[in-house]
Amino acid sequence: MATIRDVAAQAGVNPSTVSRVFSGKAKISEQTQQRVMSAAEALGFQPNAIARSLSVRRTNTIAVVVPHIYDGYFDDSFFPQIMRGLLQAAYPLDYRVLVGGSDSHADVITQTFQILRSHQADGIVVASSRLDVDTVGALVAQGVPFVLIGKPPAHYADVTWVDADNEVCTANVVTHLIHQGHRRIAFVGGDPAVAVTGERFRGYQRAMAGAGLSYCERWVDYGYFAEAGGYKAVERMLPLGADAPTAYYAANDLMAVGILRALRDHQIAVPQQVSVIGTNDSAEATHVVPALTTLRVPYADMAATAATLLIDMILADEPLPPVQEVLPCTLIERHSSGPVAA
């Protein structure tokens, strides 16, 4: 493969001149440019990005690490939407996305640091904030550009993140159900170790309290984002009889689908007897029967915003003030929810 020296020799100029022609920044005479370009063409020359990266200390790459060990991670719309947003924002800025795998939740942080400290990427977007590992603290200590998708723990005020308005949106959904006459509303959260789960639960509590309703602890369950988790939640709550919920809010659509299935298996009509609302507006939401009412979370937009902010940070010479962006969710009303039975 031809190098900059080969081109220089062929064009009869100094290698630095070839470099200048390709970087496009310095003024080079029209004539020299022509000579260099035709020599480059003749030799099939393309600058070596690795050598360039070493020299300028910039890779034009942002990273993300993905717990590939969890099959279910690839069933949800979360992952593809995140990738879509990252790519759509990175592409026009001439950035690529480096994806690292990870073996476990704890390994996510190991891999993140390996990529960052070995300079394989200029910065990272961290897409899964868990409460059991202090990713943020470690990242801050490292002094490398990063942006979070999802809020950090409260004591990290000066960190850049983008999130959906989880607490408020969840509260709105619950309030919506309350307006439809529901009083006994179930909260089926995802993984309690994930920060967003807590935010949603607070939204739920706030809405209930705001309406002067008290909730019973048996209306709260965690389904770990799996369809089976939703199914089990229903089976645990149905025995409450007259105290069983008339509406379920689930933190993703997969769990909502499990809830629908459990209800169907128990001959409970949706939405006539019980309402169900999911989250994410995944592909299956429109395909289940009845079509799922769901809280649409703009993951692709969030990822695109995160990538844009990250690249801004990378390109800036000085540290940038932290920015926090909160994107709104939208309730998509379909046919799985409605007024409480008379």
Add this chain to the structure above:
Amino acid sequence: MATIRDVAAQAGVNPSTVSRVFSGKAKISEQTQQRVMSAAEALGFQPNAIARSLSVRRTNTIAVVVPHIYDGYFDDSFFPQIMRGLLQAAYPLDYRVLVGGSDSHADVITQTFQILRSHQADGIVVASSRLDVDTVGALVAQGVPFVLIGKPPAHYADVTWVDADNEVCTANVVTHLIHQGHRRIAFVGGDPAVAVTGERFRGYQRAMAGAGLSYCERWVDYGYFAEAGGYKAVERMLPLGADAPTAYYAANDLMAVGILRALRDHQIAVPQQVSVIGTNDSAEATHVVPALTTLRVPYADMAATAATLLIDMILADEPLPPVQEVLPCTLIERHSSGPVAA
């Protein structure tokens, strides 16, 4: 950030010794190793992967390029399953996956070459073979490691690829329908410009011919992998009246879902009056009503195989003989297909 020289100075050794300790290949005395490691720890040293890559001419990265411009690309299970397979195979071999975006189908090839020729990755897996661009020819000419997911055009015999047995599997599905008494069977392909579409169509033709059935051209349509495409196919075929198909085979589940919806809108009972079979076993296949019979294509396994083969090629010093792997598909029978109406 500390470099190898800092560590060397601190440990009182030559930089090359530090390098040897970290590469782990050369024999270094226990004592020296200790000194180097503790110096490294004290300084928070981690080798710069970019510098290493430049020196050894290897990045430990494989690439894939994704047409991020098509929103629908991220709705199908194809993309996440491919990523899952790549990551699961790459991770244990200590490889990362570089994802490049692309603006259009033609741009896929531009981006592919940019990544490869600028040495940002050691090789590439090409996941979308189109007939309108000679990706393979260009790749062969380049002499860079690559493996295809999907067969190349017939005249490239000595190229490494992995594919599902599309023609045979489609033929089997159609034969299965024939055994159930169907005689008028529709073929709803994806994008005619994609190689797999032709393979599936040949399987369809073969099965029909093998059973002594002739097919009518009006039973053949292309839905471009979109739900609306499936819907329209039904609307085009229903006016055939007594000649309308009693069974539909669709090249992905999204189109099959569109077919189901069109049939429902026309009050045609599935599977009592008409059968439909999709492809891919996507998430929605289990959630539609009736649950979709579908041809499961092992995309994650194909991608994992491709990644493994690619890394083998990269790691081998000499060019490896090309290998072709064909993975089997599985018909998942659910409730959208059955015997033809009496």
Add this chain to the structure above:
DNA sequence: CTGAAAGCGCTTACAG
């Protein structure tokens, strides 16, 4: 506008 030189941070034959 162009050249010569030093440097980015590693690796690895070559000596000893």
Add this chain to the structure above:
DNA sequence: CTGAAAGCGCTTACAG
């Protein structure tokens, strides 16, 4: 087992 040197292929201040 360890050191000194050259090299991977660029970029960029410094001169002129």
